Amino acid sequence: MSFTAHMNGTLPFQDLWSPYFTEVQAYLPQSKSRLALLLLVNAPIVVILINALLQVIIPRKASDPPVIFHWLPIIGSAISYGNDPLNFFFACREKYGDVFTFILLGRKVTVALGPKGNNFILGGKSTVLNAEDAYTHLTTPIFGKDVVYDVPNDVFMEQKRFVKVGLSSDNFRTYVGMIEEEVEDFISHDPSFSVYQANDINEWGSFDVQKVLQEITILTASRTLQGKEVREGLDKSFSGLYNDLDAGFTPLNFLFPNLPLPSYRRRDKAHIKMSQFYVDIIKKRRENGHHGDPDMIEALMNQSYRNGKPLRDHEIAHIMIALLMAGQHTSSSSGSWTLLHLAANPEIAEALYQEQVKNFGTPDGKLRSMTYEELRELPLMDAVIRETLRMHPPIHSIMRKVRDDVAIPPTLSAPSEDSTYVIPKGHYVLASPAVSQTDPRVWRDALKWDPYRWSDPEGVAAQAFATYADENGEKIDYGFGAVSKGTESPYQPFGAGKHRCIGEQFAYLQLGTIVATVIRHMEIRIDSVPEHNYHTMITMPKTPRNISYRRRKFD
Structure with missing residues (x-):
């Protein structure tokens, strides 16, 4: 037997x-x-079997959040989470509530969902819930030493203050025309738009929206923030360096930062060369005298820490790399999702075009260029961007590493009246604004892309944005200027708290100008919006993602 x-x-x-x-x-x-x-x-x-049995027979301490059952030791729930994190979170919430722990390749990660969860994690003290410990192994090989998460939090906050100097309204006013010119030049010369270039208003062509937006984003960012030397240096060698560095910005690198793989070696070599590229620009500017252009390099060259020490050349170079890499991914993703939804909703795309006709139309039927102030006063454009960021925030999960045992507030999720959950030192915590932004308990038709929801001054969207912006409320200065904390809002497309993205206003400017310029030159169509690709650090649309287009009659 x-x-x-x-x-x-x-x-x-x-x-x-x-x-x-x-x-x-x-x-x-x-x-x-x-x-x-x-x-x-x-x-x-x-x-x-032993792993499964132990989860069943070993009683859980009252102070421990419930742990998601998993068959595979070490791997844990990595597969379910990696394939579709939002569905994973929603399913876990139905069974365990807003607070639970899952195993991610040996790491214990406690998730706190909803606005209260976001507030607990993103509004937590950096001495306890620390971003540097969670991310430095991913970012430092790409951005470089002595910046961002490779420095203590107070130093990073000073560096953010330096960057804000370059994100001034005066600079923004010069950027709108630059971005518009770059987009028009791209669609007039890039092979992706051969039908447009043929000047045939009846023929339809198609383009891969992600590929096109990646190129447009890096061109417009280099023309504005990065400086003319960077824009002029965008040749094949720079593109190769960028691609090798970009290959190190993946979930694999986050989980395993030092594998002996060729891509890792190419990443490290690319960082050295790109860092030297920026240092050479800085040295030449110092030798020739600052040229006064409204770019970020110029702004950073004039900055000093509170102790009087000026920013060193390699720090400026590494901050510039960080701005290039982080901004390019998020903006190209958001731009792609925006055009995909407009292509799937041609009536809204047409209304967006008519908004421009109303505001920028000329007697000869053309559209004049926009100004920065005028771009900020386009209500439908603003609503389109907000709604796209609601449904497609670039980052679905934000992690912190726990430096000391920390109790989760009873108001968030208490196991009983007499006790509360405690997360031990060495574990990770995770907030997911993407969950609260698509939560059917908060939003009507949560998974429907509807820009007009932002037009109701009494609606959930307007209230959520008011809480996030908090223009009339108390501001907090984390070291880079007073900002709205925004951690209690169900809408947090740029993060919240001290690590809220300082490039928020530039992102609106860049995205709004790109989308407005594309819409004024062409009609776009697509049968359906692609699903999310969660296998990248920044949430991208899955392929195929080709948009059909044709030239507008009065272009």
Whole structure:
């Protein structure tokens, strides 16, 4: 009788083991190597069963959040989370509530959902819930030493203050025309828009929206923030460096930062060369005198820390790399989703075009260029961008590493009246604004892209944005200027708290100008909006993502 038969219960319990050991004893003299092979082959199954059994029989402490059941040790829930994090979170919430823990490749990650969860994690003290510990292994090889998460939090906050100097309204006023010119030049010369270039208003062409937006985003960012030397240096060699560096910005690099792989070596070599590229620009400017252009390099070259020490050249170079990499990913993703939804909703795209006709139309039927102030006063454009960021925030999960045992507030999720959950030192916590931004408990038709929801001054969207912006409320200065904390809002497209993105206003400017310029030159169509691709650090649309287009009649 085989062991399988015993496990299936075909023999009485008292007879289970005697025949089995008889079989084993008869087998051993024949072949110890076969037994070893048998044990080796079945070892993974045994480990999986033991892992499952331990989760069932070992009681959970009252102070521990519930742990998501998982079959695979170490791997835990990585597959479910990695394939579709939002569905994973919503499913877990239905069973365990707003607070739960899951295993992510050996890491214990406690999730706190909803506005209260976001407030607990994103509004938490950096001495306890720390961003540097969570991200430096990913960002430092790409951005470089002595900046962002490679420095103490107070130094990073000073560096953010330096960057804000370059994000002035005066600079923004010069950027709108630059971005518009770059977009028009791109669609007039890039092979992706050959039908447009043929000047045929009846023929339809198509383009890969993600590919096009990636190129447009880096062109417009280099023309504005990065400076003319960077824009002029956008040749094949720079593109190669960028691509090698960009290849290090993946979930694999986040989980395993130092694998002996060729892509990792290319990443490190690319960082050295790109850093030197910026340092050379800075040195030449110092030698020739600052040229006064309204770009970020110029702004950073004039900055000093509170202790009087000026920013060193390599720090400026690394901040510039950080701005290039982080901004390019988020803006190209948001721009792609915006055009995809407009292509799937041509009536809204047409209304967006008519908004421009109303505001920028000329007697000869053309559209004049926009100003920064005029771009800020386009209500439908503003609503389109807000709604796209609601449904497609670039980052779905924001993590912090726990530096000291921390209790989760009872108002968020208490196991009982007399106790609360405690997250131990060394674990991770995770907030997901993407969940609160698509939560059907908060938003009407949460998964429907509807820009007009932002037009209702009494609606959920307007209230959520007011809480996020908090223009008339108390501001907090984390070291880079007073900003709205925004951690209690269900709408947080640029994060919240001290790590709220300081490039928020530039992102609106860049995205709004790109979308407005595309819409004024062409009609766009697509049958349906693609699903999310969650296998990248920044949430991108899955392929195929080709948008059909044709040139506007009065372009």
